[in-house]
Amino acid sequence: MTELTETRLSETLAHMRATAPLVQNITNFVAMNIQANVMLAAGASPAMVHSSAEAAEFAGIAQALSINIGTADPAWSGAMEAAATASVAGGKPWVLDPVAVGATGFRRTLGARLLALRPSVIRGNASEVLALAGQLRAGRGADAADSVAEAEAAATRLALQAGCTVAVTGPVDFVTDGHRAARIRNGHPMMPRVTALGCALTGLVAAFTVDQDPFRATLGALAYYGLAGEVAGRSAEGPGSFQVAFLDALHALGPNDLTAGARIEEIPA
Numbered sequence: 001m002t003e004l005t006e007t008r009l010s011e012t013l014a015h016m017r018a019t020a021p022l023v024q025n026i027t028n029f030v031a032m033n034i035q036a037n038v039m040l041a042a043g044a045s046p047a048m049v050h051s052s053a054e055a056a057e058f059a060g061i062a063q064a065l066s067i068n069i070g071t072a073d074p075a076w077s078g079a080m081e082a083a084a085t086a087s088v089a090g091g092k093p094w095v096l097d098p099v100a101v102g103a104t105g106f107r108r109t110l111g112a113r114l115l116a117l118r119p120s121v122i123r124g125n126a127s128e129v130l131a132l133a134g135q136l137r138a139g140r141g142a143d144a145a146d147s148v149a150e151a152e153a154a155a156t157r158l159a160l161q162a163g164c165t166v167a168v169t170g171p172v173d174f175v176t177d178g179h180r181a182a183r184i185r186n187g188h189p190m191m192p193r194v195t196a197l198g199c200a201l202t203g204l205v206a207a208f209t210v211d212q213d214p215f216r217a218t219l220g221a222l223a224y225y226g227l228a229g230e231v232a233g234r235s236a237e238g239p240g241s242f243q244v245a246f247l248d249a250l251h252a253l254g255p256n257d258l259t260a261g262a263r264i265e266e267i268p269a
């Protein structure tokens, strides 16, 4: 049994639930509420702490950190860098969500500065991963304008250059640490119709990385998330009821459901 079988990946959810990790999130104004609710429904303990007065200090307390540049400004960017630095100094994982990183000079500079602070995982859509890897892409604001397949090579290069795991999400997700790679075929087309579900996933990935191999933890988090989307999609009548059903599904699903429902395609090295 390889380390990427559905059964082994379901252990990453069991571990996250048993740990209920305290995760600091420096996220955007749009995502704050849904991200905290997603993380609570999944079994993690989120704290939204972004002030430069306390972000670095709190990173010393939290078990993991997620940083999202969706609505960053110069006051926040200093807190982001200080928190990431403290997290790395404490030997803890941190996860970067480079929202619309190709859109403006401010985002490109901030993205590069955060990348230099050695995230454990980068989670973005195809346009964001292409832009962060140096292939300039505007995306459409926070939404992807490129396919996941187009970003796979850039993701692999970025993972090797930055020494981290890179997750590209979309209709099919791609995850690599530069040496191992896999695709995840779970998910539902309603997911990009609800704002900030990608941002919320980034916080969840941070929770999964606590005391777990970042590559396997990311795969487990993405398969679980996509499966919850499938369950929600069965009863939802539109984006509004989907969001409610999605939180319920995150709460209801367990490791055995992941073993039964995860659709992972391991890509030979």
Ligand SMILES: Nc1ncnc2c1ncn2[C@@H]1O[C@H](COP(=O)(O)OP(=O)(O)OP(=O)(O)O)[C@@H](O)[C@H]1O
Pocket (backbone or CB within 6 Å): 099, 124, 125, 142, 143, 144, 169, 170, 171, 172, 173, 186, 187, 188, 189, 190, 191, 192, 194, 195, 196, 197, 198, 199, 200, 201, 222, 225, 226, 229
């Ligand atoms: N068309 C789709 N079909 C199935 N699942 C999808 C689809 N698009 C996105 N997803 C899933 O939605 C989740 C969020 O990924 P997405 O790529 O939409 O993030 P994002 O673009 O960063 O979102 P946001 O910026 O709004 O937070 C992932 O679990 C992904 O697998």
Ligand SMILES: Cc1ncsc1CCO
Pocket (backbone or CB within 6 Å): 028, 030, 031, 070, 071, 099, 142, 195, 196, 199
């Ligand atoms: C819509 C939006 N704008 C800035 S951040 C954000 C949330 C999705 O990334």
Ligand SMILES: [Mg+2]
Pocket (backbone or CB within 6 Å): 097, 099, 124, 125, 142, 198, 199
């Ligand atoms: Mg996003």
